[in-house]
Amino acid sequence: MENEEHVISIGEIFRVIFKRVWWVIGVTAAFLLIFVFVVQFWYNKNNQTYTVGYEIYFPGMNDGYYPDGAQYRLDNVTSVETLTEIRESNKEFDGINVEEMVEKDEISINKVAVTAEDSATGVAQSYITLTVSAKYFKDNDQAAAFIRAVAAYPVTHALEIVETLKHDDSLVIYDASYTDTFDKKINLLTEQRSYILSMYDSMISTVTTNGSSYMLNGKTLAQYRAEAAAIFDGDDQNDVNYQLDINHYVLDYETFRNSVDVKIKSLEKTIQNNKNIITAAKAERDELIKDLQDSGQTSITVEIAPFNNIIAEYTETNAKLTNQIDELEATKEWLKGKEDAQIQADVNSFLAVLDGFKDELNVATTTFTTVYKQFYNETCTVSFRSNKIEAEGGINIILAALIGAVIGFVIVSIVIYIIDMPKYRRQKAAALESAQKPEETPSQEPEADENK
Numbered sequence: 001m002e003n004e005e006h007v008i009s010i011g012e013i014f015r016v017i018f019k020r021v022w023w024v025i026g027v028t029a030a031f032l033l034i035f036v037f038v039v040q041f042w043y044n045k046n047n048q049t050y051t052v053g054y055e056i057y058f059p060g061m062n063d064g065y066y067p068d069g070a071q072y073r074l075d076n077v078t079s080v081e082t083l084t085e086i087r088e089s090n091k092e093f094d095g096i097n098v099e100e101m102v103e104k105d106e107i108s109i110n111k112v113a114v115t116a117e118d119s120a121t122g123v124a125q126s127y128i129t130l131t132v133s134a135k136y137f138k139d140n141d142q143a144a145a146f147i148r149a150v151a152a153y154p155v156t157h158a159l160e161i162v163e164t165l166k167h168d169d170s171l172v173i174y175d176a177s178y179t180d181t182f183d184k185k186i187n188l189l190t191e192q193r194s195y196i197l198s199m200y201d202s203m204i205s206t207v208t209t210n211g212s213s214y215m216l217n218g219k220t221l222a223q224y225r226a227e228a229a230a231i232f233d234g235d236d237q238n239d240v241n242y243q244l245d246i247n248h249y250v251l252d253y254e255t256f257r258n259s260v261d262v263k264i265k266s267l268e269k270t271i272q273n274n275k276n277i278i279t280a281a282k283a284e285r286d287e288l289i290k291d292l293q294d295s296g297q298t299s300i301t302v303e304i305a306p307f308n309n310i311i312a313e314y315t316e317t318n319a320k321l322t323n324q325i326d327e328l329e330a331t332k333e334w335l336k337g338k339e340d341a342q343i344q345a346d347v348n349s350f351l352a353v354l355d356g357f358k359d360e361l362n363v364a365t366t367t368f369t370t371v372y373k374q375f376y377n378e379t380c381t382v383s384f385r386s387n388k389i390e391a392e393g394g395i396n397i398i399l400a401a402l403i404g405a406v407i408g409f410v411i412v413s414i415v416i417y418i419i420d421m422p423k424y425r426r427q428k429a430a431a432l433e434s435a436q437k438p439e440e441t442p443s444q445e446p447e448a449d450e451n452k
Contacts, residue, residue, distance in 0.1 A: 023416065032405040048134035049392055050143050053112070053385035054151050055127045058158040059206045059376065067161045067376070074128070077153050078102065078109050086149050093146055096136050106133035107150075127385060134391045144389040152382040162376045168365045170195065174358055180252045182244055185354050186237070192361050193232050196368050200225035203375055216371055216378075224371055228364045232357045240353060248331040249350050253343055257335060260328050267321050267328075274314040274321075281310040 059067070066072050076082060083098035101107045113126045130151050137143035149156075166172075170192035174185055204221045207214040214221055243249075250256045285307035292300045335343060 024413070028405050049131050050134055050137075050147055050389060051129060051131045051392060052147055052151060052389050053127050053129050055383045055385075056152070056155050056381065058155050058380040059203065060158075061154065066158055068165060070161075072154060074109060074111065074154075077150060078107050082153060083107075083150070086146070086153060090145070090149065092142060093149075095138065096142075096146060098136075101133070101136050104133075106136070107131070140390065143391070147389055148384075151384070155380045155382050159376060159380055162373055165372075167195070167199070167369050167372070168192070168362065171358060171362055171365065180255070182249055182251050182350065182354070185251075185358075186240055186244070189232050189354065189357050189361060190237060192365065193228070196228045196361075196364055197225060199368065199372065200228065203372070206379070216374055221371070221375075224367065228368065231360045231364055236357065240350075240357075243350065243353075247346070247350070248327065248334040249347060250331050250335075251347060251351070253335060253347065256331065260332055264325055264328055267325050271318050271321050271325075274318045278311050278314050278318075281307045281314075285311070 061072060064072050080099055080102050083102065087093040087096050087098055108131050110129050111126055112129055128151070130147060132143070132147060132150075134143065137146065170188045173179055174188045174192075179185055179188065200221060204214075204225065207221070216224070285304050288304060288307070289300055292303060
């Protein structure tokens, strides 16, 4: 029976432990809370990441350019400059250490390809994944908002550019004081028209069926383009240029009067210099021909080609300069004998024609600007593969609570066991010893009956 006092059953161990039940509950709960806090606010913060998959699009993206012509690169989204801009755009993002985030390479962006075989639709696709460490955010709401802002940045930036772009540069220059000739004004009107049409062409190329089915405010892009193309078209341009050629109008006629003779003399001097060059080139060419012929060479085309090129070039230049002199002389003739009032009336009349085209182009530019902004707002997209953005990795909070409770229970149980088990053993040993002693009762013999 000696071994019985040393054998302790599992049930006895738990009875000993649960004699201090409030200690067990208190310590277990304390460890549960401590472990949950450590996991949630330290371990998970340093080991969890947010990962989101999404797709973006804005016109020009596939060509690598923003609407203003600036280069678009996907990896620039995670640069310190861009992340700082995003942080400063929203007070909710205050405190996010984007500098450390980039320095420690704890934010990354990648393009993921999905092959046609793996795609549910059978069409090859691609999407972007953005991964950020969870430790930089105070809570899930801040993280989700910041990550969405980073993901959408290229589209947001493109739309901001669209809102600030000006499309009337040529018309602004048209009205500038330094645009002092009719030729300059006509060229600027031509450039403005070409700009509008090219922008419509660019938009049309980004949508299906050449823009014939893409509707904005009841019209297709092709219809908007056709309306703009009818303004200051080729016939109008030919007409104003013809009127300018036959009438020899000059916008700043006072300056012209004061400088025309000097210009003519300068042109005549240039023509004479060019003639001297032509004469010298001809003399050298003729001398070379004579030397080659004297030497018996019959094929001399290659050798004299440089001289012929010089002669042709300067001859053509002189023809253009002569035309300029003729134009200046014709304008002088137009001004001769006319009162300033009559000259100004002629100038104003022709200027009114050009200003009329400018006003029409101004309306077309305003229409285009509205269409352009609306087009971008409708075609720019950000599509997330999941609406829920949550931290991934680390230890689940329920599992953390369970682990903490188990650790607390084990520790408190060991401590109670160490403290209370010796006393329990002694008590058990004493009880066994007491049970093993024989019952001691005094023997009583019956007394003899003395009377017998």
